[in-house]
Amino acid sequence: MKVYNKTLLNEYHQSLTYDDISLIPTEISRMKSRKVVDTSVQFLGLKLSLPVISSPMETVTGIEMAGELNSLGCLGIVNRFDSSLDEILKSKSNGNKINAISVALNTPLDTIKKLSEGKKVICIDTANANNLEVLKKTELLKNNLKTKIMVGNIAHGASLKRLVDAGADAVRVGIGSGSVCSTSIHTGIGIGQVSSLLDVFFARQNQKLKIAIIADGGIKGAGDIAKAIAVGADVVMLGRLLAGTRETPGEVIRYKDQLWKKYRGSASFGVKMKNEFIEGEETMVAYKGPVKNVVDSISDGLRSSMSYMNCQTIDELRNAETFSVLSNYSFLERLPKT
Secondary structure (H helix, E strand, O other), X not given: OOOXXXXXXXXXXXXXXXXXXXXXXXXXXXXXXXXXXXXXXXXXXXXXXXXXXXXXXXXXXXXXXXXXXXXXXXXXXXXXXXXXXXXXXHOHHHHOOOOXXXXXXXXXHHHHHHHOOOOOEEEEEOOOOOOHHHHXXXXXXXXXXXXXXXXXXXXXXXXXXXXXXXXXXXXXXXXXXXXXXXXXXXXXXXXXXXXXXXXXXXXXXXXXXXXXEEXXXXXXXXXXXXXXXXXXXXXXXXXXXXXXXOOOOOOOEEEOOEEEEEEEOOOOHHHHOOOOOXXXXXXXXXXXXXXXXXXXXXXXXXXXXXHHOOOOEHHHHHOOOOEEEOOHHHHHHOOOOO
16 A cells, blocks of 8 residues: 655645545554644634634524634634624624624725724635635735735635735635535536645645635545645634534524524525525535534544544644545445444
8 A cells, every 4th residue: 555645645646535535643652642632723813722613604604603613712704694794893792702704805895894893814705716806805905904814715726826915814725625515516616625735735835825724615524624634724614514503593493303404505596595606505404502512523533533643733733744545445444334
């Protein structure tokens, strides 16, 4: 079996995603238990106890979710569709609980200035950051605000320097990989998340750029989070994994003796509510209870992965250089059998 480092993975002849690779523990672990592992990170001036941020999706992050994630040591980005933005403008007490919000390209600067008061991060929420209007908006906000600017999304590092030059402090990496995203089907755009992250990681390294990398899309569990960080992500953005929890916007629905909540992409018809080009799907996810349960499970899984890999810190995990590429049957072998 061939052991791949990041360079070899980046040069692999096919596009790779999380299910295509596995971490390989090659060192004797010095960790007595997963409890001694430190999962904290510094991200855009914030100290997070877990490298997790929530997607600014309408059915994932409103004020309640952002506030709860903040208390759990993660970062919640209030979505730009939610009436929560109006609440933030009206109530400083709500605003003080929120560290990050998302805005659209056409959100007026005056409104963004009001929304950004007391916030650490502004996310320009677009599907494609390889766009002149995104560059212009990034530069405008950077010149007028003191907050950090997050942009997205990209699938390749070719435009990374232009984004940095425009003032971007962080970039969301991933196009078409979200569970309710149909961009790749409708447009033919997008590559595997592992290959996307590696390409952006090496673009940043080779050009000596200062910008945080956010793995956005395709995360199914803590194992994928560990893989994302190991191939270069600074933090991961979660949508479906957090969907269906008590703190997400929307009502709990009872159907066939089970509880559910709605989950839909930002470009779905239910969000747009008009006949535009649709790049997102709508579905229902089982009700999961408090988001704390999900965060705790992620923390436990990530700590275990780091313990296997002899990594006491996230920085050590980010320096991992031992990976395998799985055959289809190798991947299937790892799935629980019922």
